[in-house]
Amino acid sequence: MQTGAITGYIDVAQLVLYAFWIFFAGLIYYLHRENKREGYPLESDRSHAIKVQGWPAVPSPKTYKLANGETVQAPNARRDSQPPVHEGAYRGSPFQPEGDPLLAGVGPGSWANRADVPDMTYEGLPRIVPLRTASGFGVAPQDVDPRGLPVQGDDGVEGGRVVDLWVDRSEMLFRYLELKVADGRHVLLPMNFARVLHHRIVVKSILGEQFIRVPGTRHAEQVTLLEEEKIMAYYGAGTLYATPQRQEPLL
Template identity: 75%
Template sequence: MQTGAITGYIDVAQLALYAFWIFFAGLIYYLHRENKREGYPLESDRSGSIKVQGFPSVPEPVSYRLADGRTVQAPNDRRDNQPPLHEGVWRGMPLTPTGNPLLAGVGPGSWADRADVPDTQVDGTPRIVPLRVAPGFGVSSKDIDPRGLPVLGDDGVEGGEVVDVWVDRSEMLLRYLEVRVAGGGHVLLPMNFARIQPRAVRVQSLLGHQLRGVPATRHPEQVTMLEEEKVMAYYGAGTLYATPQRQEPLL
């Protein structure tokens, strides 16, 4: 027999190939199972008692210790705390918001149930804060400083006034405008929904009076990840639900 042959039909190279195939199949199985630590089991539209997990099944929970000392488990079978929806007369009908469509969490207004704690830097301090508590940060002299400018909705109605700008200290970016709305409350306006002009800040996704309904933050100088989701979702929902005409076909 030739060098490396175990029998007349099997040699070391063949065994190594078979071992690689077995290892690779096991790796695919492991990765596919670990991929189900979030989002599974899926919800069935037939019954709430049916667990949709497919093959392979959802792995056993594992505890993870976070940088701030908290411990979380995955998977945890935690359901998102989303607002109720009207699902229509028969299965397959479009989901219809119940109550205020800007807060219903539907379509462009959907949001993820993230942790209700601020996103932090390496040293544990809040990542996104207003400029008034962020020494060393400011608005570039080459850009328009929006503080003091009125905020106009898509209808041209003034909904508030910019009083401060919130900066992401890790990314060196301006994330939000802080707007004082009618009645004295303060809400956040994401920069990607704002159009800063020399004399005003315009928001195309909302009408002027709708700025008062933006979900507020619990802390005047901090925003949690869950609050960010809901604030962003409110403006996103306005792109479809701000006016009845936006829900109709273009033609």
């Protein structure tokens, strides 16, 4: 027999190959099972008593230690707290948000139930803060300083004016514009929804009169992860629900 052969039909290379196949199959099973620590079991649209988890089943809870010293278990029984969609929907029927569709938490306005605490930098400071509290940051002289500029919705109506910018101290970029709207509140506008021109700022996703209903923040100089989700979802929902025409087919 040749070097490495165990019998006339089996050698070490075959055993190593079979061991790799078994290991790889086990790795796929493990990763697929660990992937179900969040979002599972799924909720059935036939009955709330049915738990959809597929194969393999949802793993047993594991405790994770967070950077701030707190702990969290996954999976857990926590449910999302989005407003309800209309009752009596049949399987496959389109979602019809109740109340204000921009706040319904469905479709492009969906949001995740993240922790209601600010995102922090490595040094333990709030990551996203207004320029008025962030020393060492400013607007580049060759760029347009949007402070004081009017903000218009897709209908050309002014919905507010920029009073400050919010900077991400970890990524070194601006995340939000802070607006003062008609009722005197200050709300945030994500930069990716804003088109900054020389004399105005245009937002295509919502209308001018809808800025007044943008979700606010508890603190004037901090924004939590959950608040960011709801703010971003509001502008995202406007891409479909800002006007009735946006919900109609293109053709």
